[in-house]
Amino acid sequence: MNGTSFQSDIKYWLRQDNSVNRLMFVNIAVFLVLGILNLLIFFRLGPAVVAHDFILRNLQLNVAGNGILYRPWGIITYMFTHEGLFHIFFNMLNLFWFGNIFRDELGNKRVLPLYLLGGIAGGLIYLACYYLLPPSVLPGGPLIGASASVMTFLLASATLMPNLELGMLFLGHVKLKWLAVGVLIIDLIVIPQGNFGGILAHLGGSLLGFSYVRILKGSGTDLCAPFIRLFEWIVNLFNRQPTPRKFKAKKSPLRVVRNNEPSHAARLDQLLDKINEKGYNSLTADEKQWLKKYSDE
Template sequence: MMHIEEKKGTPLSLGEGNNMMTKILLVNITVFILLFFTEIIYGIEGNKPERFINDVLSQVLLPSTIHGLLQHPWTIVTSMFTHNSFWMITSNMIWLACFGTMLQQHAGPQRVLPLYLLSGLVGAICYILGMQLIPSFRELQPAATMTGASASIMALAIGATVVAPGYRLLPNLPIPFWIITLIFLVVNVVTHVITSHDLTIVPALIGGGLTGFFYMSQWKKGHDLGAGFNKITYKITHMFHPKSNLHVVK
């Protein structure tokens, strides 16, 4: 069994080298800024908001029907990096920075991106299945879409809690990390169910949470489910790097 040491008093940081969380945050924020300015340009040109939705958002948000997914299969990936409101991007990025950095510090940056992507895919599949199988959801299909990193953030939250449930974010504050996760779960439910009156995201959140639990539980046992993905991405990103001619002298 892999030994996991819960570090105490280590501050959260987004400025270290090889920080996968910084890269994921930048991608999400960049996509939001591009969409924001694109919407402004559409408005300046006199287009109605529906035009922007049909021309742009429909190309990146996850549709609620299987037919829509077959027409836009790339949305199963783009939707997990797309946020179409300031409140959504702000709240999601705060939680993403918190849980993602926690997981990165206790399990390494190699765990963050594979879990983010895998849980986003599982969340998207659970969302589409829920829209097909739950009768009250089927009525909402014509206008329903899924957007945002909520499923991935749920996975990172559960995954970080599995790895270090008793970790203290602040050494002088006697609150274990699992309490922070519990607060996050309550806030998420209130935001989606009570404030937004939207239950359709619940299957995606459940799928993301279960993925995070299974992924990091396996990692603690010594099984890295993202090892293959990391090897492939390493080869791709280093494909054109010059090979070193240095030899190790023993």
């Protein structure tokens, strides 16, 4: 991509059919908008204060004063909203790692649904505890950040592949299950230091990630399936094209079909599409054998 424009690089990044990239793009875009407004506020530009407060108030998850009743969409938008460089940096770094691990195993179509389910679970846990616990324990400040969704991917990946080893700086190779346990322990240890609401959201997302994989493996029920069908319906709604007129094509005397089998290139494309959508484990034993045979040639 050397020599291409910044706009071309962004388009190339988004066209890779990777939902993790697209989620990162949305999070970073919202962060930049709020960051630019904060910069304008620093230079004492009055309208920037109004714009910043309006955007943040409508994106965050508001609970105090029954704020969720007035802005219920906050249960979705809060998970795309960050303030603070370290906040978004570590969330996006972990989303890139664990989101792609999950994507490689269970396919691209499940990434956005699980991100949303994890964020919603974290938000609901936070809401429930706000109404159940005394104000002295959980004052009820607004909730922002993708941490609950990121924890969902971490626990889902650790439940899927507990013995997968990752190379960690200063720690060497660590199994994914121990990394997940370590992060959860750290969350519990730092509760006295504040951000109790954020940690509750982390635990909600973690529980969703663990439960999702256990239910999928145990009963075959895919909690992401309703979201997948909804998104496919929306995409098809906008991609509908008028039905072309039917006509008979002349048969070419040079065309040769052998046992109605697709060419190697066509079948390879089909298998790669299947892996991208549903993960490598969706392949049958014959498909895995065929892929291994022709990738070794």
